[in-house]
Amino acid sequence: MNLQQELLRIRAYITDSATRPSNEANTCSRVITPLLIQCGYEHHEFDIQAHDGAGRFPDYTILPDTQYTWFLEAKTWQDNLADSHVIQALNYAHTKGKRWVVLSNGREWRLYDDHIVGVEPAERLITIARLECSEELEEMLSALNKESVQSAEIERFALRTRLATMLKLQLQSANSELIKSITNCIRGKLGLTSIVTSDVVTFFQNWHHASVTSRQPPISPVTIPPASTELPPSRAISSSIKLSLSDLKVREREIQGWKPKILTFPDGTSKRISTWREYSQGIIEWLFTRGKIPNLPFSGQHSGDRYLITTSIPQSAKAHDRYKQFFVNGMELYLHVTRSATDFVRCLNVLCEEVSEPISGFVVTF
Numbered sequence: 001m002n003l004q005q006e007l008l009r010i011r012a013y014i015t016d017s018a019t020r021p022s023n024e025a026n027t028c029s030r031v032i033t034p035l036l037i038q039c040g041y042e043h044h045e046f047d048i049q050a051h052d053g054a055g056r057f058p059d060y061t062i063l064p065d066t067q068y069t070w071f072l073e074a075k076t077w078q079d080n081l082a083d084s085h086v087i088q089a090l091n092y093a094h095t096k097g098k099r100w101v102v103l104s105n106g107r108e109w110r111l112y113d114d115h116i117v118g119v120e121p122a123e124r125l126i127t128i129a130r131l132e133c134s135e136e137l138e139e140m141l142s143a144l145n146k147e148s149v150q151s152a153e154i155e156r157f158a159l160r161t162r163l164a165t166m167l168k169l170q171l172q173s174a175n176s177e178l179i180k181s182i183t184n185c186i187r188g189k190l191g192l193t194s195i196v197t198s199d200v201v202t203f204f205q206n207w208h209h210a211s212v213t214s215r216q217p218p219i220s221p222v223t224i225p226p227a228s229t230e231l232p233p234s235r236a237i238s239s240s241i242k243l244s245l246s247d248l249k250v251r252e253r254e255i256q257g258w259k260p261k262i263l264t265f266p267d268g269t270s271k272r273i274s275t276w277r278e279y280s281q282g283i284i285e286w287l288f289t290r291g292k293i294p295n296l297p298f299s300g301q302h303s304g305d306r307y308l309i310t311t312s313i314p315q316s317a318k319a320h321d322r323y324k325q326f327f328v329n330g331m332e333l334y335l336h337v338t339r340s341a342t343d344f345v346r347c348l349n350v351l352c353e354e355v356s357e358p359i360s361g362f363v364v365t366f
Contacts, residue, residue, distance in 0.1 A: 003038040003141060004134075010034070010106070011131060013077070021077040021106065028059065028074050031106035036062065036072075040146035058089040058101070068149050070100035079105045080266060080290060082356045083121040090114050090121055100154065102144065107131045107267075109140055113158055127161045128360065132268045171204040172243070173251050205241060241366045245283075245359040249349050252342045258366055266361030273364075276341045281326060283348055283362055284309060284335065288328040292355035300347030308347045310334050 001009075010031050013020045021027040028048065036046060046062040058071035073089040075081060086103040093101050093114045103110040111126040129140040142148060143157035170178035174197035183197045242264075248255060263282045264270040273279050287293070297310035307314075313323050313334055323334040339347075352359045 001038075003035075003138065006034055006038045007131070007134065007137065014107075014132065024059075024074055024076045027077045027106045031077070032060070032072070032074055032104055035141060036060070039141055039144055045146070056088065056092075058092055063146070063149065069096070069098050070102070070144075070149065071098065072102040072104060075103070075105040077106050080292075080357065081105055081108050081110060082358060083125065084356055086110070086112055086121055090124065100144075100149075109137060111140060111143070111158070122358070126158045127165075130268060169247070169250060172201060172247065174198045174201050174254060242363050243366070245345070245348060245352065245362040245364075248345045248364070249359065252345050255341045255345065258341065260364045260366060262365040264363040264365070266358070276344045277324065277335065277337045279364060280308075280344045280348060281324075281335055284333075284351070285326070285328050286362075287351070287355055287357060288331070288333075292357055294351060294354045298351060298354075300350040306336060306339075308336050308344075308351070310336075 013031075021030050033048075037043070041062060045064075046060050047064050049057045049059055049061070059074040060072035061069060062072065063069050071089050071093050073086055075085060079085075081103055086101060089101045089103070090112060093099070099113060099115050101112045101114060103112065107130065109129045111129075112121065112124045113126050114124065116124045127140060129137040131137055139157075143154045148154050148157070167178075170176040173179060179197050179200050183195060183200050186192050186195050186200070243251070260273050260276065260279045262270050263273050263279055265282075265286050271282055273282060294309075297307040299306065300308045310323070311331075311333060322336055322338045324337045325332065325334055327333065348362075349359055352362075
């Protein structure tokens with residue numbers, strides 16, 4: 001059995017709830033250990049730590065007592081991963097002078113680099129790969145392959161991945177330093193003095209879309225508009241663009257007027273939406289059904305009493321028009337709907353932070 005066949009076998013767990021691992025031990029024996037074997041490791045080349053209840057040691061030590069040692073922290077199949085789950089393992093790796101730590105529940109795999117120092121675990125995250133995305137997970141497991149780790153190919157993988165992530169964020173934001181520098185450079189060329197930053201962003205978005213569909217860059221040049229401060233929001237985004245909640249946080253000034261179409265959740269499921277209210281309600285329902293509930297009423301703002309989520313409508317003549325009722329697991333809730341896309345995004349970021357849910361897992365398609 002090769003890696004692809006092993007992944008096909010494990011993916012069957014997604015569709016058949018009766019065979020999914022019921023606890024951490026089963027997740028390790030049925031999913032994580034078999035995939036480590038497919039990554040080229042022999043059974044004697046990794047140690048599995050008995051659960052000590054305090055989480056003082058990582059669950060797996062791979063290639064122990066060598067210069068290539070790395071660690072894996074395991075969670076149950078049902079757990080939703082958070083950066084907080086990997087803190088102990090990162091601290092342990094740091095004390096041992098080791099670099100790589102993986103966090104996995106079998107469905108999702110996260111690679112962290114402890115050589116990125118002085119920052120929170122979320123900023124040491126290299127990449128996330130999910131079981132349902134074959135290419136994504138195969139690429140990460142190839143980087144974790146025994147030969148890759150021993151040849152330092154994993155370092156090149158981490159560098160390429162972080163570079164791609166940084167460039168993606170920089171090239172998607174008209175306010176980024178990179179886009180501003182490119183725009184200033186282009187403005188010095190004959191006939192391009194009226195170019196603005198959103199022209200450059202749109203070019204790279206179109207280029208990316210073309211490269212995904214045809215592996216060729218677009219041959220048509222960017223349309224040069226009359227001199228202006230910026231393009232309207234409708235010009236700042238092309239079709240089928242996907243942005244996570246973390247991306248939206250960076251681009252919050254640009255999203256007014258954008259129309260969301262599909263909301264994809266951290267577990268890979270998705271739903272069709274058409275408004276920012278439906279986007280926000282979808283995230284709230286997903287969190288609440290998994291027991292990730294903030295203190296209610298929840299504001300998400302630094303000041304004021306305009307609650308995003310509440311269990312009762314405030315006593316105000318206009319309040320009934322501003323709140324929409326919905327139910328989650330029998331709980332009656334009210335969502336404040338008369339707010340901007342930027343307001344929703346800011347409040348949802350605060351909500352996810354309060355309930356320890358990574359914001360990168362929620363992706364919206366425009």
